[in-house]
Amino acid sequence: MSGMFVIKENLPFGENYLSYTLSEDAAECFMIFTGEASDENKVKLNQILAERYGVVNSVFGIRPAYEIVRITAGRWHCPKCGVDIVQSSADLTRFSVITADGDVMGEVYRQDVADVVQTMQLLNAGGCPVCESWDDGVGNRCSSVGWGKAEFFYKNCRLITKKN
Ligand SMILES: [Zn+2]
Numbered sequence: 001m002s003g004m005f006v007i008k009e010n011l012p013f014g015e016n017y018l019s020y021t022l023s024e025d026a027a028e029c030f031m032i033f034t035g036e037a038s039d040e041n042k043v044k045l046n047q048i049l050a051e052r053y054g055v056v057n058s059v060f061g062i063r064p065a066y067e068i069v070r071i072t073a074g075r076w077h078c079p080k081c082g083v084d085i086v087q088s089s090a091d092l093t094r095f096s097v098i099t100a101d102g103d104v105m106g107e108v109y110r111q112d113v114a115d116v117v118q119t120m121q122l123l124n125a126g127g128c129p130v131c132e133s134w135d136d137g138v139g140n141r142c143s144s145v146g147w148g149k150a151e152f153f154y155k156n157c158r159l160i161t162k163k164n
Pocket residue numbers: 078079080081082083128129130131132
């Protein structure tokens with residue numbers, strides 16, 4: 001049940017994801033972000049974050065300027081083209097796209113935590129890398145016949161015979 005802890009910056013006019021770690025412990029996320037050790041008490045961590053980074057005022061009241069958020073790997077299914085999208089629990093920036101037969105069509109990579117969160121939100125909203133021809137993050141365009149792996153194209157090819 002690997003997760004990713006992210007530092008989320010709450011701004012009056014939007015949110016931003018600043019930094020992340022695949023650590024199992026929010027305290028380590030804080031250490032990576034601040035370079036300081038702390039105990040594992042999440043309430044205390046939030047207090048320290050609020051003390052260190054202050055609070056922002058918004059029309060909804062006062063909230064911490066920063067908070068630690070846990071993200072866990074997701075799995076999605078597209079009913080239109082039938083693929084499953086499986087986010088790697090060991091590396092949440094990597095999403096494998098699997099055919100109904102269980103073959104890996106290709107991978108989708110995201111560079112930073114803001115892109116990962118945005119991609120997860122798109123998938124939660126019914127988005128599909130294949131149906132919508134997403135960029136896979138390393139220069140390929142996702143397609144219903146695969147991408148980034150030449151062998152996939154040949155593996156699934158069928159000979160076309162001419163009918164007379
Ligand atoms: Zn689809």
